[in-house]
Amino acid sequence: MTEIILELKKLRKNFGGVVAVDHMDLTVESGSITSMIGPNGAGKTTIFNLITGFLKPSAGNILYRNTDISGMKPHVIARKAIARTFQNVQVFPQMTVLENVMVGRHIRSKSGFIISVLVPPFCRREDKKNRTDAEKWLDYVGLGHESDKTAGSLSLGNQRKLEIARALAMEPKIILLDEPASGLNARETVVMGRLIEKIRKMDITVVLVEHDMELVMDISDQIGVINFGRCIATGNPAEIQSNPEVIAAYLGE
Amino acid sequence: MESGGFTDFLQFIFMGLQRGCIYALVAMGFNIIYSATGVINFAQGEFVVLGGLMMVTLTTGFGLSIVFAFLISTLFVTIIGILMERCTINPVKKPTVLRLIIITIAVSILLKGVAMIIWGKGSHYMRHFSGSDPFVIAGATILPQTLWIIGILGVIVVAFVVFFNLTMTGKSMRACAINRDAACLAGINDRNMVMLSFALSAGIGAVAGIIVTPIIQMDYARGALLGLKGFGVAVVGGLGNSLGAVIAGILVGVLEALSGGYISSHYMDAIALLILLLVLFVRPSGLFGSSEASRLKEF
Amino acid sequence: MRHKDYMGLGILLLVIIFLPFVITNDYYLGVLVFTALNCLTCIGLCLLMGYAGQISLGHAAFYALGAYATGILTAKLGWSSWMAMGTGVIISAGVAFLVGVPSLRLKGHYLAMATLGFGAIIHIVLIAAVNMTGGPSGVVGIPSLHFFGIELNTDTRFFYFSWSTVIIGLLLALNLIHSRVGRGLRAIHGSEDAAGSSGVNTSVYKIKVFMVSAVYASVAGSLYANYVNYIDPGPFDVMHSVLLLTMVAVGGMHTIWGAITGATVLSLLPEFLSSMSDYFESLGLSYQPDYDTLIYGGILLLMMLFLPEGLVDGMNSIRRITSTMFIRARKKLVF
Incomplete structure (x- = not known):
């Protein structure tokens, strides 16, 4: 559990004047479940789109197993065994x-x-x-x-x-799941959680964007909290739950 | 009359201006419907043809005055535009881009067929609005009809600016174009706005047909090429950007006339289309639009 | 699914073998030859539109490239028909590549207009490049095709030959559809993003299927030139592209059988209507070939409004409805 499979370095994406992702740093350990949480419009899906090649970063790097994959086409990235799902099911x-x-x-x-x-x-x-x-x-x-x-x-x-x-x-070596539980009922969400854990047991790294906090806290090894395109905190579920900055962002201070 | 290099050049410019104004009007027609619905109306060229042919019938057939015939022809095509929206666009419950394209193509074939049956295959002559004695400027000639075309384009552009910026209905249409859901929440009936956009667009198409008929002699089959060039101009100017359409229209018209004069009149249309294709390939957002913004649109 | 496809092929084959025994009139066989050529073009167009989801309003141009390659190379330069057809295929595929690379980056309306513009340009060139294409008067004296020493100079022979080509074309298209590549193409239609993230090189696939569909049209064009022995720009205008699109859409884009059905129905319709003209006159109506445009437009519009999935799907749903009605009626009888 020490090898780093995916690393975002000072990642930035702006659409004209709108900055969607800014100065984003994140490391994902091989074989872990890493979740990204944050309010709607915080830039989580944009990060997925950057990693999988649907968007080109304005600045910064995406390192996958120590090679820079930023700016490659989606199908090239897919061939490197990076898989993803979509927020609006595709x-x-x-x-x-x-x-x-x-x-x-x-x-x-x-x-x-x-x-x-x-x-x-x-x-x-x-x-x-x-x-x-x-x-x-x-x-x-x-x-x-x-x-x-x-x-x-x-x-x-x-x-x-x-x-x-x-x-x-x-x-895949790594799978990016974009809100896999959205639109599911409580029972289906539990099944989905078990499925994700089953995937990790096959030694596939999971990166998760999800709003269902119970699910996230339940299965994640590491959580990154995103707000206004920046990663404001990282840590294990317990650390995140007690982080004052996170609580502020979520309760909207 | 001696035809010096400059005189020729000026002559081509005049010819280009006249074509360009027509393309600009057709392009504006495309823009209105596109802004309101995201649909490109492939029957836009047919509106132009119908306007022109109706005008011919009313003036030479029924002997109506130009002004009266102008109004009736425009109204006639406007009603066709409304019918088209109500009967073919409005009822579609699950619109996909492909299906909407094919529907407007079907309407264009249908209108073309009707035009052929009513007006026949020949081309129709109509007298110029105010005589056909040309003015001479620096050796080059310009028809009074060309001045009419330029003037009417000017009037329509001004009317547009006023309508979309100063009237409530115009503002509502713009709101719908920017964000339909938000506009609906603000109490705007978006379905009516779509119908209005077809009406306006058909009306403008008709005007283009009416003012150009004395010069080109309208026939039923002209719609396709006029529509194609009008669309190209709309793209060059940036889809949805009406001022861009006017500038692009005149630019393309002049380029076309120059290439017709200096390269080959046989390939004039092909050259114009080629230029438009190149712009479409290289800068689909148009000469005046930002490329990032257009890529974000759903196409 | 697959078994049904091969059953369909078998049935089509039987119909083709026996049809000339029923229809002996040369004129009607000729109509059926044109039907076959339209079927061939529509198979290609269906691969592009129905399976890969990319619209083309310029396919008459590839039909023209095939026809003119055959016409010019055989009648003017004395090449063999087969060489000419092959050259036509290469030219069409090359042009499709050149046009496809920039065009297929475009989507929806932009792509439709770009292909329409391309088709219009080719048609203008056919008329204007008098030295090469003969201009409006076209190319005359195109020789007939020879197939293993048999000259295909009668309508019956060409009927068999053209429909054999359709069968082969259909077989190859079915191979493609039920393959890794075919699934990739259909994935692009379903969701370009998901196809890309599954590793499908979407831009290359779109260009390649555009080239494949151009090849189908080109072969059909060459056969057309070989069959009528004379070509002019008339049948290759933008309207023909629209007609091809109509055929595919009316039959149903999502299956290759829809394209075949649409091409057959719309190719035979004008003949059917003009053969009915006596009947129309007894009703006080006069039918003229000029009405074709109107009728095609009307049919296309009605189909898109009421049966957007096309005739084949429409017939299936009608069958479903009638069979449930039948079952209900039987239940009522029993109880």
Whole structure:
């Protein structure tokens, strides 16, 4: 638990005059669950978008296993085994649940355009393996029985699980979960918490943005508190709960 | 008359001004609907055609006076714009960009088909508003109709500034364009604003068609190219930016006329389109817009 | 899903084999050849629009590139038809790459307008570049295609050949759809962000599928030139691009069968209407080919308003509704 997998150094992002993230420092230890909390609009999703390449930082660096990945394209970052989910669930609604997860196998398979056009599906060994792998991940998150439905027809809770299954199918080293429990009821939230802990046990580092404090305090090893684009405090759950600055930010002094 | 280099140049500039004003009007039509709804109306060119053809029928067919025919034609196309919004845009419950594009394309084909059946395939001649004897300036000629076009564009721009900045309805429309939810909360009926935007846009399209018909002789199939260039101009000026549209329109019109004069008249339209495509590729936010802001818009 | 696809292919194959025994009139076979060419172009367009979710309003340009490559290279330079078709494919794919790189960075309306502008430019060039394209009068004397020594100079022969091409095109498209790449493309349609974060190189995929769809259109264009032996700029205007889009949208973008259905229905519709003209006249209406534009526009609008998922999906939902009604009715009878 000492190796550092992800490090944000003096990260900054501004949209014109609006500063969304400023002077952001954060280190994530390999195999940990790190949570980012903070009020709405504090810049948490922006940080995720910076790490996964959807936005380019205005200044600062993002180090992943000691290499700078800032400014790389999303698909390049994905190939480095960094997976993510989205705050507003992004499944592929027209595709079946199984096919959704098979998209997650994209970086673990190779066949390109020419082979895809010329070789019929029943002759592809790679595809069969992708299918069985995808089925495995669906079972893992508990959606095995839904595999032939279209993803758009699932409930929100199941869509969130599907997104996680798709991310896990990438066999990531680190997974970024953007509010996985939002919109879920109390029971579903508990299930989600167990799922996240199960993911950590596979030695996958988890970075979590979440508003459900109970869930965050329950499972996190480290918590970073973000306010106005800055990290105002880091520490374990107990430290955060007793930090006066955090209490001030949350109670709105 | 001796045609020196400067005289030619001036002649092309006049021609460009005249085209540019028309493009500017078409572009403003695109802008109004885009601002209110985020939709690009592919039937914008058809509004222009219908305005022009209606004007021809009313003046040469029914012998109405120019002013009277002008008003009726504009009203006619405005009503078509309102009908289009009520019948094809308003009822769509789950609009996706692709579906809205195809719907406006369908309306444009439909209007084109109707125009062809009513007015036939030939082009229609209409007399100029106030005679066709050109004025001569430094050897170059300028038609009175061109002055009409420039003047009417000026009047419409002023009317626009007044409408959007000084009237309650205009301000409401701007509010809707900036943030529809907030505008609704403030008690503005956004559905009516959308309808109004189609009405205004159709009206402006009609005016463009009416004033240009004496010069280009309108036919049913002109809508596509006019619409395409008008859209290009709207992009060059920055989508939603009406003043930008006017400047960009004149710029593109003049460039087109110059390339027609000095390079090749056959490729004039292609060159204009190529310039517009290049701007679209290099600066989709337009010459006067900030690139960061347009990337944040949902496109 | 897949089994259904291959069953569909089998049925299509049977229909094609037996159709010329039923329809012996050369004119109608000719109409069916044009239908096949539209199907071929629409398969490509469907891959682009329905599966990858990228609109193109310039596909008539690729159809034109194929046709003119064949026309110019065979009639003027004496190349073999196959070489010409291959060159057309390479040119179309190259142009698609050049246009696609900047265009496909654009989205929605911008992309639609950019492709529309591209199509308009190509059409203007076809008319204006008289030395090369023959201008408005076009290229004449394009030889027929030879296939293993058989000259495809009768309507029946070309019917079989063109529809075989459709079957092959369909087979290849189905391969693509049910593959890793196909899933990547559909993912882009579903959510470009999620596709990117799953490792799909979205910009490269969009360009490649644009090139694939251009190749389909180009082959169809070459076949068109070989079949009619004469080309002019007329059929390659912006309106034809819009018509192709209409075919795909009317049939239903989300499945390749929708594209085939749409292309077939809309290609046969004008013939059907003009064959009904006697009937219309008895009702006091006169039907003229000029009404086609109006009818296409009307159909497209109605489809988008009431059956936005297209005919194929529409028929499925109608079947679902009628079957539940049937079941209910039976229950009532039993009790």
